[in-house]
Amino acid sequence: MKTKYMNPYLAGFFLGLVLLAAIFITGRGLGASGAIKSIVVATVDGVAPAHAEQSSFYGSYVGAGQDNPLKSWIVFEVAGVLIGGFLSGLISGRLKFVSEGGPRISVKSRWIFAAIGGALFGIGAQFARGCTSGAALTGMAVLSTAGFITMMAIFGSGYMIAYFFRKLWI
Amino acid sequence: MGPFVPELISDQMNLIVALLIGIAFGFVLEQAGFSSSRRLAGVFYGYDFTVLRVFFTAAVTAMSGSLLLAYFGYLDLQSVYVNPTWLMPAIVGGVIMGFGFIIGGYCPGTSICAAAIGKIDAMFFVGGGILGVFAFGELYPLYHTFYESTALGPIKVFDSLGISQGLFAFILIAVAVGAFTITTMIEKRANKSSAPSLEFKPLKHKIAGAGIIMLGVVFIFMPSRQAHLTEKVQSASYGASHSVKIISPDELAYRIIDKESSVQVVDMRLPEQFATLALPGSVNVQVKDLFGKELTPILSDRRVVKVVIGQNEDESRTAALLLQELGYENVAMLQGGLENFQHTILIPKIANTGNRWDAGVNIFRSNASTVISKMIADAKNKQPKIAKQEKKIQGGC
Structure with missing residues (x-):
């Protein structure tokens, strides 16, 4: 049976408590894109270690004296997100292989657009030093200027271009 | 006094903490409906403002909690990591992410959560994200200078605006409650039959909104713990x-x-x-x-x-x-x-x-x-x- 989603304000309150717990216990907030970066760095380092060490981007994360990029806080946290999301889906009866999209778009196009969107998010998160979770949400909670700027830039550009991509969603 | 890293919690232990916090994070995201790209994209088309509600409520909750814990001496805000500002890269990165959000329908955290329950489009999004970071890394020398430009350090938003921390906290809360009210009206208009807000109980929500605004007013007049105690011992x-x-x-x-x-x-x-x-x-x-x-x-x-x-x-x-x-x-x-x-x-x-x-x-x-x-x-x-x-x-x- 498919159950309903939680009241968004209640969910936001709980999400805020999780974020507060992260800040209170570990002194840092939540994140997601950092783990994707760790996976990329670890993969490049595994496939072409010389290239990774020479690169000015990967170089600061790999090489002698550096821990494995996968043994990091953010990777463990994101592993937790996978587990937590799965548990929630299991409890609420939402485990299902399915694709979602607007009514006017085919599943294959949806996959292509999802991958393009993911790539853009990956690139943008590097410039902004974090994504919606790490830069915007956590940044706002700790009152970082960057957090508010990133949040406004994400949603501002989203609203400005939404009209042109409406066929994807409505 | 928190945070407990690195004194009380070792690096190894911190990884376990990270896993537990991640589990709670993923669970709440999924329960909130963030595992659905259609719901997430709805915030940009007016038919579903779940993202805005969850996002702002979470930010306000965590901020208020931090300020209160700091005031009562349980949390050392000086030791909490504040993400530094690189002004132009933050704007450009945010704009690119806005495109990613509209086109992809997820953000990284929600895509991982959605992939966990079997959303195939989310798996494509995560794969795209990996390729995106890889492309960024390979082409890094092209924009290395821009990437490091306009570095302003870990500045705080109320300092940037030249107002007090408490006043800013109040403004953020007021803006959030205002946005909740307006978007609920828009959502009901755009989506007459199935707007999520149709299920809300208006009275409870009004009381909660009034309560959080009162907390915001308290923040305006709440001195910092330092000012309060210094004044106290001098009396x-x-x-x-x-x-x-x-x-x-x-x-x-x-x-x-x-x-x-x-x-x-x-x-x-x-x-x-x-x-x-x-x-x-x-x-x-x-x-x-x-x-x-x-x-x-x-x-x-x-x-x-x-x-x-x-x-x-x-x-x-x-x-x-x-x-x-x-x-x-x-x-x-x-x-x-x-x-x-x-x-x-x-x-x-x-x-x-x-x-x-x-x-x-x-x-x-x-x-x-x-x-x-x-x-x-x-x-x-x-x-x-x-x-x-x-x-x-x-x-x-």
């Missing part, structure tokens, strides 16, 4: 009802010469004053440092008497009372402050009380002056002792 009634152990300059001189390990001189004067004259073995501490957790190791040893020094009697007393109010034990103040020490020991004052110890005291002071002056001169040639330790918490995405 006449507080001084009358609280006492501090007093140590005379002679006693302190004796214990300094003896190099007693059970004495720690805490010099609360300004760094410039400390640079001019510092007693042997003393640490320079500013009032704001007392409200962090970095000095806890130095100040919390009960077997060590903390001799608090100000320039004069009043400064010394206020600072010592503040340490006691913060819960530190075995605190004493130097009688008359450093100026008294200077005029009693360093420039030996002739004891003339008429009792039979005067002669002995005078011999002691004249010897002490020589010995301590030499200790001060020797210490000056060495590295200055810095009480503050390096911050260790790393963060960021």
Whole structure:
């Protein structure tokens, strides 16, 4: 049976408590894109270690004296997100292989657009030093200027271009 | 006092904490409906404002909680990682992410959560994200200069706007509640039959909204913990009802010469004053440092008497009372402050009380002056002792 989603304000309150717990216990907030970066760095380092060490981007994360990029806080946290999301889906009866999209778009196009969107998010998160979770949400909670700027830039550009991509969603 | 990394929680333990926090994060995201790209994209088309509601409520909750914990002394906000600002990269990155959000329908955190319950489009999004970061890394030299440009450090938004922390907190709360109200109206108009907000119970939501705005008003008038406690210990009634152990300059001189390990001189004067004259073995501490957790190791040893020094009697007393109010034990103040020490020991004052110890005291002071002056001169040639330790918490995405 498919159950309903939680009241968004209640969910936001709980999400805020999780974020507060992260800040209170570990002194840092939540994140997601950092783990994707760790996976990329670890993969490049595994496939072409010389290239990774020479690169000015990967170089600061790999090489002698550096821990494995996968043994990091953010990777463990994101592993937790996978587990937590799965548990929630299991409890609420939402485990299902399915694709979602607007009514006017085919599943294959949806996959292509999802991958393009993911790539853009990956690139943008590097410039902004974090994504919606790490830069915007956590940044706002700790009152970082960057957090508010990133949040406004994400949603501002989203609203400005939404009209042109409406066929994807409505 | 939080955060508990790195003192109480080791690096290894922190990874376990990360996993547990991640599980809670993923669970809440999924329960909120963030595992659905259609729901997420709805915020941009007016048919579903779940994202805005969850996002702003979470930010307001975590911010309010941090401010309250800091006010009551449970959290050292100075030790919390604040993501630094690179102004132009933050804007450009945010704009690119806005495109990613509209086109992809997820953000990284929600895509991982959605992939966990089998959303295939989310798996494509995660795969795209990996390729995106890889492409960024390979082409990095092209925009390396831009990437590092307009670095402003870990600045806080209320400082950037030139307003107080409390006022900003109130504004953020007011904006959030305002946005909730307006978007609910838009959502019901755009989506007459199945808007998520149709299920809300208006009364409960109005009460919650009013409550959070009242909390915002409290923030405007809530002084910082430092301002509040400093004012408290300076009031006449507080001084009358609280006492501090007093140590005379002679006693302190004796214990300094003896190099007693059970004495720690805490010099609360300004760094410039400390640079001019510092007693042997003393640490320079500013009032704001007392409200962090970095000095806890130095100040919390009960077997060590903390001799608090100000320039004069009043400064010394206020600072010592503040340490006691913060819960530190075995605190004493130097009688008359450093100026008294200077005029009693360093420039030996002739004891003339008429009792039979005067002669002995005078011999002691004249010897002490020589010995301590030499200790001060020797210490000056060495590295200055810095009480503050390096911050260790790393963060960021």
